[in-house]
Amino acid sequence: MTATIDRPQTIAGPPRRALLRMLAVMSTDRLGMMTDAARRYGDASRLPVGHKTLYFFNHPKHVKHVLTDNGANYRKGIGLVHARRALGDGLLTSEGELWHEQRKVIQPAFRARRVAEQAGTIAEEADRLVARLRDAARAGRPVEVTDALTELTLGVLGRALLNADLSRFPGIGASFAAVQDQAMFELATLSTVPTWVPLPKQRRFRRARAHLQSVVDQLVREHDDGGDPENDVLSRLIASAAKEADPRVGRIRIRDELVTLLLAGHETTASTLSWTLHMLDEHPQVWERLHAEATSVLGGSGPVTADALHGLRYTTMVIEEVMRLYPPVWLLPRAAIGPDVVGGFPVPAGADVLVCPYTLHRHPAFWDDPERFDPERFDPDRPTDRPRYAYVPFGAGQRFCVGNSLGMMEAVLVTAILARDLRLRKIPGRTVVAEPMLSLRVRGGLSMTVQDA
Template sequence: LKEVTGLTLGVLGRTLMDTSLDGHGGIAHAFEAVQDQAMFDMVTQGLVPTWVPLATQRRFRRARRDLTRTVDELVADRASRLDEADPGDDAFARMILAARRHDDPAVGRRLLREELVTLLLAGHETTASTLGWTLLLLARHPHVRDLLRDEARAVLADGRLPDADDLHKLTYTTQVIQEAMRLYPPVWILPRIAQRADEVGGFPVPAGADVLVCPYTLHRHPDLWDDPERFDPGRFDAGRAANRPRYAYIPFGAGPRFCVGSGLGMMEAVFVTALVTRDLDLDVVPGHRGVPEPMMSLRMRGGLPMTVREAD
């Protein structure tokens, strides 16, 4: 998955930041350490102080220093090319301008750094996870891959690259991505805080309680999905999806905390999958099982080793 992660990170840099991330290859490794620590903190509920000399804590502190340095370099580079009279339409430029206009410059810089780290992490890790599981499922289900290839070659004929108008034409490809995210939601668990007392499944939930919503189990619940373990992109055909309960499918969360990057993430996943499948046959190396590794995102243990050849 290293190549897929590099791809999604590069796309993020070009589209939202007007910045090349080619010289910052260590970002992905630093984010792994940050995610590991975040997962550790969530499981232990913060009972283990950060000064405890654990290997994960040391790795996290190094990663945090590396990320801070990298983010400061990215900000300095983009700020040096920023014309306040005509800043451009990328999100990064608007973030820098907002930080400059903050009443407290120090707070503005801190908020900018935190927002950028969030943007970089959420903007590439989840899409990379989705692409990895999609490629694995397509390799395991060649008949689905053939149908997707037929659509991709019809819509993206003569080897051309897609544009925004092609997204609604790649309907089957979109269904494949949706089904991959049903089986393997990139954010497999969502921490929330109960705003008021409630009862769920007969269990009392007091106001202020930490609540973990698990899309992974929700998306495989037999009361909501027929034959839930089966890979079936047709579930997301408009006719079949119409009668599904509203919150049966939440790969991007739901409510006020719904993922703001869902549109970009879906477009990227659909276009990359269509292009790769149109031109290439990717098969999993024999013996690789594709076992989920539930960290902050749903990783694949051991990555995704594949053989690549030109498609017929």
């Protein structure tokens, strides 16, 4: 069902008396809530959830209006606002002048030239992952690949952005997971539970935040002045924090920014790679073609540069299709600063507005057979009249993901190296379920067996 978007309309949705049921659903089945709303009410709906009313828009023209055309009228919304209690004021949650200053500090690390220089780092980390997976295969045991991919993506970010080896810090991945769990708890409870309440989840979060603060402090202490101050993120954050009159504020700023940058950067790419391995096992003919391309382009060994991406055309199509079905950022929440009209639907000032890439990428008006996995959709030689804003895996507008180029290159190169060297298969009988956290991850992880390709 596609809404008419050119005239004023009454926005549909569940009755107000459903607010408690909707609050429970948001806690237990967020993807189901969004999918059901799109199916029942079309491209615009009003969802009562607890003491809030959420305005959900699911048409490319709506998305363009909220994220780009009138993006200045929208700030971060439900979820990210509540995640601030867990994440602090990092780039993901900050607003206004602070956000602009943080973006200016971080941006040079993601310039095209510097991103291209990280191809060798990515390939080295991927080769190490292959070696670890082969060790597990020789031991005759399956591998929890989500954990392995998290280790890889943290390794890439540590070397690429901080010139640091994060493997020196045991438990850092678990601490990031605890912070993410707390951020989603804040969303599900709308931040109504004080952080001092001694729930097991909140105790884990407090320990994790203290651990991550100690990691950041050690990185700052060990940081030398020999890095490139124009490109090295840690150097730029230290210099920026030094401008704060209160050293404690500067210390917290560095922590918030690094925790946010590393959490968002490693989690989204690890999730995309997990879903890619799942889909390659589900579609062996896709793996065969991908394996042949990777073998041809990368060869058996040797250095890998960003130029390899030009030859990994089918691999890129596979990653794009994986991100269509399982977008790493599954929800883009906004809050209206002033009143607006979105596609003919009135939105009051202060309203919580939702854009959901997960449902948008499965919209039957813009995607043929939308539930089917088909990398050929993204063949650059295939003509399409699909609207630009029907596909937003990295968001859009001024908040477009700063690390999109690095994340995309990492996903393509790691997938190609894994497909060249290994064949990974899921444990028979295992059901794979999506879990919508800050990213769209595989619930409970993904256990796979490992064979040489």
